[in-house]
Amino acid sequence: MTLADSRRGFFGKEKELMDTEKKKQKGIFDYIFQFAGDYRSSYIKSVVFAVIGVVCSIVPYILMGDMVKKLLEGEREFKVYLTEGLAMALFWILRVTFHTVSTKISHRTTFKLIGNVRITLVDKLSRLPLGTVQGMASGTLKNIICERTDSMEPVLAHVVPEFTANLCAPLMLFIYILTIDWRMALLSLATLPIAAIAMAWMFKDSDKRFQKTQETTKKLNDTAVEYIGGIEVIKAFGKAESSYQRFADAARENANSFIDWMMACIVPFSLGMVITPATLLSVLPIGAIFTIQGSLSLSNYIMIVVLSCGLIAPLITVMSYNDDITKATSIFGEIDAILELPELKRPQVSRNLPQNHGIQLRGVRFGYGEKEVLHGIDLDIGAGSVTALVGPSGSGKSTLARLIASMWDVKEGSVLVGGADIRDMSIADYSAQIAYVSQDSFLFDASVRENIRMGRPSATDMEVEEITKKSGCYEFIMGLEKGFDTIVGGSGAHLSGGERQRISIARAMMKNAPILILDEATAYTDPENEAVIQRSVSELSRGKTLIVIAHRLSTVIDSDQIVVIRDGNIEARGRHTELLDSCPLYRNMWEAHVYAKDADEEGGAIA
Numbered sequence: 159m160t161l162a163d164s165r166r167g168f169f170g171k172e173k174e175l176m177d178t179e180k181k182k183q184k185g186i187f188d189y190i191f192q193f194a195g196d197y198r199s200s201y202i203k204s205v206v207f208a209v210i211g212v213v214c215s216i217v218p219y220i221l222m223g224d225m226v227k228k229l230l231e232g233e234r235e236f237k238v239y240l241t242e243g244l245a246m247a248l249f250w251i252l253r254v255t256f257h258t259v260s261t262k263i264s265h266r267t268t269f270k271l272i273g274n275v276r277i278t279l280v281d282k283l284s285r286l287p288l289g290t291v292q293g294m295a296s297g298t299l300k301n302i303i304c305e306r307t308d309s310m311e312p313v314l315a316h317v318v319p320e321f322t323a324n325l326c327a328p329l330m331l332f333i334y335i336l337t338i339d340w341r342m343a344l345l346s347l348a349t350l351p352i353a354a355i356a357m358a359w360m361f362k363d364s365d366k367r368f369q370k371t372q373e374t375t376k377k378l379n380d381t382a383v384e385y386i387g388g389i390e391v392i393k394a395f396g397k398a399e400s401s402y403q404r405f406a407d408a409a410r411e412n413a414n415s416f417i418d419w420m421m422a423c424i425v426p427f428s429l430g431m432v433i434t435p436a437t438l439l440s441v442l443p444i445g446a447i448f449t450i451q452g453s454l455s456l457s458n459y460i461m462i463v464v465l466s467c468g469l470i471a472p473l474i475t476v477m478s479y480n481d482d483i484t485k486a487t488s489i490f491g492e493i494d495a496i497l498e499l500p501e502l503k504r505p506q507v508s509r510n511l512p513q514n515h516g517i518q519l520r521g522v523r524f525g526y527g528e529k530e531v532l533h534g535i536d537l538d539i540g541a542g543s544v545t546a547l548v549g550p551s552g553s554g555k556s557t558l559a560r561l562i563a564s565m566w567d568v569k570e571g572s573v574l575v576g577g578a579d580i581r582d583m584s585i586a587d588y589s590a591q592i593a594y595v596s597q598d599s600f601l602f603d604a605s606v607r608e609n610i611r612m613g614r615p616s617a618t619d620m621e622v623e624e625i626t627k628k629s630g631c632y633e634f635i636m637g638l639e640k641g642f643d644t645i646v647g648g649s650g651a652h653l654s655g656g657e658r659q660r661i662s663i664a665r666a667m668m669k670n671a672p673i674l675i676l677d678e679a680t681a682y683t684d685p686e687n688e689a690v691i692q693r694s695v696s697e698l699s700r701g702k703t704l705i706v707i708a709h710r711l712s713t714v715i716d717s718d719q720i721v722v723i724r725d726g727n728i729e730a731r732g733r734h735t736e737l738l739d740s741c742p743l744y745r746n747m748w749e750a751h752v753y754a755k756d757a758d759e760e761g762g763a764i765a
């Protein structure tokens with residue numbers, strides 16, 4: 159697969175993610191409900207505590223109004239005011255207590271929810287076809303799983319209890335004012351239509367602007383990841399400046415998208431923030447007229463003035479959540495879009511299990527996207543036999559091996575193992591049948607021992623060492639700085655390509671699966687070590703079904719069958735000597751290989 163292929167896949171997948179996002183149009187509370195799972199009741203508890211806290215925060219306003227009313231009515235008993243003052247303090251303490259308990263519950267619940275989302279995402283990736291995962295830029299995926307998911311924490315922890323509570327508070331106050339005087343209740347909301355107009359102005363095109371910031375942030379992320387990942391190539395080809403330029407452009411574009419968004423919002427936002435709280439502008443003069451006219455008592459007038467001061471502030475807080483809610487909704491949309499991607503079609507529990515470890519391909523057609531790469535492959539691989547897949551570069555050998563390893567689903571036809579269609583087996587059951595080593599086998603940033611043990615997590619240290627002896631890499635591992643405890647670095651970066659491959663082979667051997675696929679697994683190994691590995695592999699894979707892809711034909715001449723693939727079709731198959739006679743393509747490849755080998759040896763001799 160080329161970088162261009164992967165980029166094509168990436169942009170296709172991004173679009174797919176965005177399309178799914180548009181299709182859904184779920185709100186933040188739909189998502190919270192969906193992802194909260196078992197924690198829904200905790201969120202409900204947090205809302206209940208927040209609402210009680212809000213009720214407690216309203217009571218001091220009512221008491222304050224009542225004190226003013228009593229003062230005006232001529233109440234001179236100090237105890238009355240002392241009691242109300244103490245009650246105000248008590249309700250204030252209760253308000254803080256309930257708010258703290260609510261926030262504590264919502265934070266704890268949110269951390270669990272975020273942990274859950276991450277586990278679900280990573281679990282989902284393991285059930286997606288390999289191509290789907292490879293098609294997404296790793297920067298984007300990492301960003302969604304780590305940073306973007308993390309950035310939802312403050313929003314989720316606050317939005318659920320506080321949004322609800324801040325909506326409840328003004329509603330309760332409004333109802334209370336209504337019970338005193340309905341005209342004043344309506345007046346206390348007089349600035350809201352202006353706020354609504356300001357908000358509508360502010361949110362006009364905000365979707366597009368927000369989307370733009372998201373796209374530029376993703377681009378910035380991917381450029382950064384690509385720059386770091388490709389640093390070797392960038393240095394080797396002297397591209398540091400142009401690559402830096404790409405990063406600088408992405409950073410500038412990202413900053414501009416945020417600045418544009420902010421500039422578009424600043425005027426309506428300021429208008430809304432200035433005008434909305436000015437409820438006294440209507441309540442004070444018109445209430446005074448009602449009082450002078452005698453349709454509103456002075457004490458009620460004062461009470462309403464005090465209460466209306468507490469009416470708008472929570473609504474402004476609610477409005478201020480809007481950006482955060484849009485952001486969290488968009489992140490949830492991206493997460494949801496990944497979770498909706500089609501998985502490999504595998505049952506939870508196997509419907510059928512292999513009777514032996516022979517492999518049959520029947521009319522297998524497969525392509526990446528629209529382009530068909532394999533055009534109806536029929537192939538029988540005997541149980542316990544050795545099969546080599548050979549052919550020109552790009553002919554489809556790795557694709558075929560990956561279909562057998564169940565990393566993609568065939569577009570047409572079927573792959574059977576021991577008579578059972580692999581789509582009838584659960585991922586776990588089928589995985590137990592196969593060990594697959596590719597040219598670029600990935601090593602985790604752990605010790606050599608832990609990397610090998612991944613083949614069989616229950617293996618003892620002794621068994622790990624034993625398998626390395628059998629697969630011919632014990633000596634080289636013992637030669638490493640800390641032997642089996644050497645940390646291999648991210649992707650095995652502290653080891654040479656050949657060393658990484660040898661550890662990958664030992665890991666596959668550790669798994670002891672009945673079917674072993676080696677896709678150019680010794681391509682980076684020198685001829686001397688390749689011969690050692692070959693001997694060990696044939697020793698360890700005795701009785702197993704072995705499929706090997708190799709460009710060095712001399713390494714596969716003893717195979718039970720050699721399958722020659724050209725342009726996604728099987729050109730010929732047979733043993734080495736048969737193919738030399740019957741297949742011109744194979745003969746040419748063999749002659750080219752022998753010539754290259756001779757030239758190498760001569761070169762080596764001269765050197």
Ligand SMILES: Nc1ncnc2c1ncn2[C@@H]1O[C@H](COP(=O)(O)OP(=O)(O)OP(=O)(O)O)[C@@H](O)[C@H]1O
Pocket residue numbers: 159160163164167289292526531549550551552553554555556557558
């Ligand atoms: N993930 C992918 N997305 C799109 N196209 C791909 C992908 N992987 C492989 N291809 C294309 O499919 C075709 C077959 O590729 P494949 O890797 O199977 O060939 P191969 O015979 O193993 O080649 P090589 O010997 O060079 O490894 C090529 O044209 C390749 O560009």
